[in-house]
Amino acid sequence: MxxxxxxxxxxxxxxxxxxxxxxxxxxxxxxxxxxxxxxxxxxxxxxxxxxxxxxxxxxxxxxxxxxxxxxxxxxxxxxxxxxxxxxxxxxxxxxxxxxxxxxxxxxxxxxxxxxxxxxxxxxxxxxxxxxxxxxxxxxxxxxxxxxxxxxxxxxxxxxxxxxxxxxxxxxGTDDEKIFHVGPETVLLKNENDLLKSAVEQSNSNAKNLETELQTLRENNARLVDALQESSANVESWKKQLSASKEESDTLRAKIADLEVQCNEASQEKQRNAQLGVRVQELEAELNDKEQELENLRKQAETIPILMAECESVTSKLQSAEIKNRELEGRIDVLHLDVDESRQKQGNIKGELKKFMDVLDVKLDELHEFRRGLSRLGADN
Structure with missing residues (x-):
């Protein structure tokens, strides 16, 4: 036992x-x-x-x-x-x-x-x-x-x-006892009903617990057998564990190598992305240069026309320079004429001044003569 x-x-x-x-x-x-x-x-x-x-x-x-x-x-x-x-x-x-x-x-x-x-x-x-x-x-x-x-x-x-x-x-008193008899009996009856239901529930729970205990005993026996079998297989598990550890170490080393390769691949992807962006920028610059070259070509086509226009403008400028020289010569002649006319005008002004002076003298003489005549008329 x-x-x-x-x-x-x-x-x-x-x-x-x-x-x-x-x-x-x-x-x-x-x-x-x-x-x-x-x-x-x-x-x-x-x-x-x-x-x-x-x-x-x-x-x-x-x-x-x-x-x-x-x-x-x-x-x-x-x-x-x-x-x-x-x-x-x-x-x-x-x-x-x-x-x-x-x-x-x-x-x-x-x-x-x-x-x-x-x-x-x-x-x-x-x-x-x-x-x-x-x-x-x-x-x-x-x-x-x-x-x-x-x-x-x-x-x-x-x-x-x-x-x-x-x-x-x-x-308490007798009146209180009489007053509380009814509710107490009701409460006791209710508690009795609750106790009966609890006893019935406990009986059903006891039966369930007995069945669960039986199943636990059976499971216990199975677990004991499994434990004995597992203790017998411990050595093999240890060997498998050591083998799995070695395999896990090799896998970790491989994972580390793969992570390094992934990092290198990610770096290469970043470099390729940067190179792709740079290539796009260079293509855009090349397109701009080609557009500028096309514009220069179009401008080069207009160069002969511009040269012809420049020659015509040069000839016109030469003729204008000749006319300018002629006009300068005329201007010099006109300056001389102006100087002569100014000199003549000065001479005329001098002669006019002399004439005015003589005229003033004559006018004074006439005034004197008039006064003399007026005096003679007054005397007569």
């Missing part, structure tokens, strides 16, 4: 250990994984983005079954660059065709993700909305549980209060 009880106890311990191992393994599992460039907002300026990873890293959604919570986790080597617990109040915003961001008040920062395509960004945003709704549902369920527990505690406290009233009524 003791040996059987000890074996049952041992099997229960083994079952509990296995269940704990299963819970630890299944506690937090990735539900969605993608790759993106991770950024964080500059905490000083709150405007500029600071790259948290030098290249695209793995970004995953994780679900914690024990805490019933969701997180976004990203690891770059041995450094955790994102550890954000999703709450129903969070909002994922698409700021461009390939970039999105969300704010984490617990981490006091804003995370940004740059994707290589619009489809990846849309899938990540859709998954963010789903996880946020699931977090909201989990929060509502926890609140409902808290409310049920509080209501149950209130009901228990409410059930205890009638007993106090009953004691007070028993210790």
């Amino acid at each position: 003791c040996s059987s009880g000890f074996k049952a106890f041992q099997s229960k311990i083994v079952l509990s250990v296995l269940l704990r191992l299963v819970c630890i393994c299944k506690r937090e599992q990735p539900i969605y994984t993608t790759r993106a460039h991770v950024f964080q907002i500059d905490r000083t300026t709150k405007k500029n983005w600071v790259p948290a990873s030098k290249q695209a890293v793995t970004v995953s959604y994780f679900y914690d079954s024990t805490r019933n919570s969701y997180r976004i986790i990203s690891v770059d080597g041995s450094k955790v660059i994102i550890n954000s617990t999703i709450t129903p109040n969070m909002m994922f915003t698409k700021t461009s065709q390939k970039f999105g961001q969300w704010a984490d008040s617990r981490a006091n920062t804003v995370f940004g993700l740059g994707f290589s395509s619009e489809q990846q960004l849309a899938k990540f945003a859709e998954k963010f909305q789903e996880v946020k709704e699931a977090a909201k549902t989990a929060r509502d369920k926890s609140q409902e549980k808290v409310e049920l527990l509080s209501n149950h505690s209130q009901q228990e406290s409410g059930r205890e209060t009638p007993t106090g009233n009953q004691a007070s009524s028993i210790n």
Whole structure:
């Protein structure tokens, strides 16, 4: 009897250990994984983005079954660059065709993700909305549980209060006893009904527990067999584990080489893009030079016409110069004539002045003669 009880106890311990191992393994599992460039907002300026990873890293959604919570986790080597617990109040915003961001008040920062395509960004945003709704549902369920527990505690406290009233009524007067007899019997009847229903429920639960206990015993036996078989296969598992470790090391080395090649390929793509832009600029410059050359050709076609016009203008200019010289000669002659006329005019002015002086003298003489005649007439 003791040996059987000890074996049952041992099997229960083994079952509990296995269940704990299963819970630890299944506690937090990735539900969605993608790759993106991770950024964080500059905490000083709150405007500029600071790259948290030098290249695209793995970004995953994780679900914690024990805490019933969701997180976004990203690891770059041995450094955790994102550890954000999703709450129903969070909002994922698409700021461009390939970039999105969300704010984490617990981490006091804003995370940004740059994707290589619009489809990846849309899938990540859709998954963010789903996880946020699931977090909201989990929060509502926890609140409902808290409310049920509080209501149950209130009901228990409410059930205890009638007993106090009953004691007070028993210790009171005869009138109070008569007054409280009816409600107490009703309460006792109700409690009796509740107790009956609880006993029936407990009986049904006991039967269910017996069936569950039987199934647990069967599962326990199976787990014991599986544990014995697993202990027998530990050595083979160890060998497989060492082989898988070596294979994983080789795969990691290959992944590192592939990442280096991808980086080189991305750099070559950037260089090719820059060269393509430069080629387009040179083609545009070549088109401009060809247009200028065409314009120069058209201008060269008009050069003979311009030369003929220039020759005609030169001949006209020569004839104009000759006429100008002739006019200058005429002007010199006219200057001489003007000087002579000025000199003659001066001589005429001098002669006129002399004549005027003589005329003034004659006029004075005439005045004197007139005065003499007027005197003679007065004397006569």
